[in-house]
Amino acid sequence: MSMAALVGPQVPFLRRFARALTGSQDLGDLAVTRLLERLAVEPGLIDRDLEPRVAVYRAFVRLWNAAPGQVVSRAEAAGSLADHRLRAMTPLPRQAFLLTAVEGFDEEDAAEILGQSPAALAELLVEAGREIGAQVATRVLVIEDEPIIAMELESLVESLGHTVIGNARTHAEALSLVRSEHPGLILADIRLADGSSGLDAVNEILRIAEMPVIFITAFPEYLLTGRRPEPAFLITKPFRGDMVRAVISQALFFDTRPRSGATLPV
Known part of the structure; x- marks a missing residue:
């Protein structure tokens, strides 16, 4: 050549x-x-x-x-x-x-x-x-019903200098934490403890506030359907820690919204 x-x-x-x-x-x-x-x-x-x-x-x-x-x-x-x-x-x-x-x-x-x-x-x-x-430190909500996975995600998030404001195991808990704690980033599974959908919870949140969302799921086929909208950030389980850190950094780096997080009606 x-x-x-x-x-x-x-x-x-x-x-x-x-x-x-x-x-x-x-x-x-x-x-x-x-x-x-x-x-x-x-x-x-x-x-x-x-x-x-x-x-x-x-x-x-x-x-x-x-x-x-x-x-x-x-x-x-x-x-x-x-x-x-x-x-x-x-x-x-x-x-x-x-x-x-x-x-x-x-x-x-x-x-x-x-x-x-x-x-x-x-x-x-x-x-x-x-x-x-250090430049875009934010408050992070984890939506995950498996305690061990939630703890691992919390450790990964905090290693990058961010603050985890809570872990939601159900749709209702996710909405409650967003309203009270105003996160600037969400890490979400799509199958939750009460049988509800993390995707539904995120869609409801995004109707009233904007923030980057990273889906972390063992069922990517439920999100990658070829129909829009599809998630910009998707990590499959089992995940690698370095991949989670990289995607968190990417999501926040290119997000130009203020770091104060969401403001939701009570």
Whole structure:
């Protein structure tokens, strides 16, 4: 495969990544241009044993991290709220977060791109979650009827710097806690202790207040029906702790609503 055929299809996505990384369209595009110029004279930067997109991102990240002075200052671009949050993060956790949450790489590919072991990549994502949590710490409601799972979710949430305001085991408990405690994020199962539906509870809550919702369920087929609306954030049981942390961070990072949580009529 020619260099143009290998690299060309990746350039639009790489520009997205570079713009997010720098906080600036101009600087992001310039960083991609510099990579293309280097590849013209040093094609060995691309590891052809890797999948093309992974290989191109890996070459870009290696060049970028070799020149840390290119980091954008806060004064260089006002940007969006997400841009400000990104610039407050340290470099490698920021890159790990962007590769997985924005660019859609799985953890194995993200580790390859960053030249990290899978264990080190997992630690970078945990650190990214902590740094995001420090910026957007919120109050979290868990809707889960299994006590052991609820306790595990509480521990994961608190490890990121958030506060769990309670665990609801039924539809009625969920509504009561939302009204009294005003959470800013919900983690919800869809089968509850009284036979009611966590999905119904969440839909009722969202009719009167807006907040990010992450469904954590052993029955994803009840949510992924192909009919809209479908959940933006869905984790299947049994879940991995690092996956839960990553999705919590992603849901809150891209949420632009105030962190004070919901305001519901009594």
